[in-house]
Amino acid sequence: MVSRILLIYTGGTIGMIRSDEGYVPTKGFESLLRQRLEAAMPSDNFEFDYVEFEELIDSANIQPYHWTALAELIRHNYRNYAGFVVLHGTDTMAFTASALSFMLRGLDKPVILTGSQIPLTELRNDAKDNLITAMLLARDYPIHEVCLYFNGRLMRGNRTTKANATGFEAFDSPNFPDLGQVGIDIHLQQQPLPPTRQMLSAPLFEPHAVVALKLFPGISADFVSRVLADARIRAFVMSSFGVGNMPHQNKALVAALTDASQRGVVIVNITQCMRGRVSQETYATGRVLHDAGVVSGADMTFEAAFTKLHVLLAETPHPEQVRQQVAQNLCGELSLPH
Ligand code: ASP
Numbered sequence: 001m002v003s004r005i006l007l008i009y010t011g012g013t014i015g016m017i018r019s020d021e022g023y024v025p026t027k028g029f030e031s032l033l034r035q036r037l038e039a040a041m042p043s044d045n046f047e048f049d050y051v052e053f054e055e056l057i058d059s060a061n062i063q064p065y066h067w068t069a070l071a072e073l074i075r076h077n078y079r080n081y082a083g084f085v086v087l088h089g090t091d092t093m094a095f096t097a098s099a100l101s102f103m104l105r106g107l108d109k110p111v112i113l114t115g116s117q118i119p120l121t122e123l124r125n126d127a128k129d130n131l132i133t134a135m136l137l138a139r140d141y142p143i144h145e146v147c148l149y150f151n152g153r154l155m156r157g158n159r160t161t162k163a164n165a166t167g168f169e170a171f172d173s174p175n176f177p178d179l180g181q182v183g184i185d186i187h188l189q190q191q192p193l194p195p196t197r198q199m200l201s202a203p204l205f206e207p208h209a210v211v212a213l214k215l216f217p218g219i220s221a222d223f224v225s226r227v228l229a230d231a232r233i234r235a236f237v238m239s240s241f242g243v244g245n246m247p248h249q250n251k252a253l254v255a256a257l258t259d260a261s262q263r264g265v266v267i268v269n270i271t272q273c274m275r276g277r278v279s280q281e282t283y284a285t286g287r288v289l290h291d292a293g294v295v296s297g298a299d300m301t302f303e304a305a306f307t308k309l310h311v312l313l314a315e316t317p318h319p320e321q322v323r324q325q326v327a328q329n330l331c332g333e334l335s336l337p338h
Contacts, residue, residue, distance in 0.1 A: 004047040005138045006081045007033075008073060010066070010096075011056035012089025014116040014127045023119065025056035033131070036120060040132060048135065049081075059089025059096070059115075064205035064310055067099040071202035074104060074111060078200060083110040083138030087131070090115045090162055090170050093148060097157030098333070099307035101146040105331050106198035110143035113157060114150060117168055126151065126168045133182055141186070145193055145332065147179060154180035156191065158304045158333040163274075174275045175299040175335065193332045203314035210309045212237040212302070214272060221252030228260040235266040235309040235322065237302060244269045244278035244296060245285035254288050261293035264319040268326055270297035270305050277335070295323050297334070304333040 009015055015029035030050045037046060051073065057066070074084050088096055097113045104111060114134040116127035134149045146157035148171055155173040163172035180188040211233050213224070228236060238257075240246050248254060261267055269289055271278050277299035280286040290296075297305045308330070312322045329336055 002080065002082050003139060004049065004081055005083045005085060005135060006077055007048050007050045007085045007087065007135070008070065009050070009052040009056065009087045010059070010070070010089070011053060012059050012087060012093075012115045013119050014087050014114075014131065015056070016119045017121055025058065027052070027056065032120065036128060037132070040128065046135065046139070057089070059092040062089075062092045062096060064099070064207050067096060067103065067307070068202045068204060070096065071100060071103040071200070074100075075200040075202055081109075083112065083143070085131075085134045085138045086111065086113045088113050088115050090117065094157075094160040094162055094171065094301065094303040095307055097146055097148045097160055098301070098303045099310065101156075101158040101331050101333065102308050102311040103202060104146060104200050106196045107146065107200075108144050108198065110138045110141065111146045112138050112143070113146070113148045117166070117170055137180075137186070141188060143179070143188070149182075152182045153178050154182065154188070156332050158331065159301060161301045161303060174301070175277070176332075191332070194329050196331065203311065205310050205314055206232065206234070208232040209234040209313050210237065210306055211235075212239070212306060214239040215241060215246055217247070219247070219250075219253065221250060221256045224253060225256040228256065228265060233265060234313050234319070235268065236260065237268050237270060237297070237305045237309065238294070239272045239302060240269050240278070240286075240289070241272060243276065243282050243286060244271060244280045244289065245283050246289055248285045248288045254292060257289070257294060258292040266309065266319050266322045266326065267292075267294040268297045268305050268309065269294050270300055270302060277337075295327055298327070298336070300334045308333065
């Protein structure tokens with residue numbers, strides 16, 4: 001049994017230092033990290049290896065090819081480690097956690113993303129606890145999925161969203177219970193995943209294939225048509241009002257969505273609300289979307305819908321198959337209605 005874990009630093013506040021331009025990530029975070037860990041866990045003899053991205057990024061710069069690189073790194077090292085901890089900036093951590101969950105379906109060991117709101121170099125920080133707890137969870141606990149650990153909460157990765165820009169409780173899992181709470185003791189809850197064969201894949205993504213926008217009062221058909229006219233676009237995540245409603249009196253907008261859908265653009269409807277789910281059958285303002293071929297995104301987060309579409313488009317060129325799959329619960333990212 002291997003008990004060594006692999007720590008992957010991608011960039012982000014946790015390993016940043018102050019510079020004239022503000023906080024920036026720096027190469028060589030490993031030595032500081034080992035120093036701090038040795039001071040914190042002298043007797044534990046924690047065995048881990050460390051790799052960092054060639055180019056460390058503020059996660060605001062994340063791109064789909066970074067997800068491929070991360071999945072490839074984990075896939076390549078999968079057998080050699082008990083678990084993986086990915087240190088990542090908080091801004092887009094929920095996107096990366098979601099993307100990895102779809103690429104690493106059927107995991108049988110933990111992949112845990114974490115980071116911090118204050119760098120490890122600062123005297124007062126949330127980095128140390130997030131780091132150490134994520135490492136212990138990855139080494140010692142029976143977790144079989146991609147999770148995000150932050151501020152005492154272990155959450156299913158593809159259910160998370162960044163909910164607080166400045167507080168230590170940066171993440172929330174609005175539509176799904178936490179997988180674990182960390183206080184004096186660590187308590188894990190069983191939240192079963194749908195059965196799936198193991199498929200650790202690192203697809204190449206088309207970076208411009210998925211776009212997104214939020215409906216807003218006064219949105220014009222013209223604006224939406226111009227966005228969707230780009231031939232590279234294969235899927236569109238539309239954040240709608242309430243349980244999945246749109247301004248249906250705008251017939252030109254309905255026509256623009258119907259037209260895009262008929263051209264093979266997969267349109268997924270998610271709610272702008274923080275909690276709850278899309279139900280396109282409830283109101284006439286949602287029914288038109290169903291009739292236009294728009295797929296309900298149920299209770300998926302924006303991050304899950306967006307990254308799921310990237311992964312599905314990389315798996316099949318057929319829009320109908322993507323529509324069918326996007327509505328399924330592939331790895332715990334959505335709840336089907338009872
Ligand atoms: N801008 C930073 C990043 O996402 C914020 C953080 O890490 O907390 O990389």
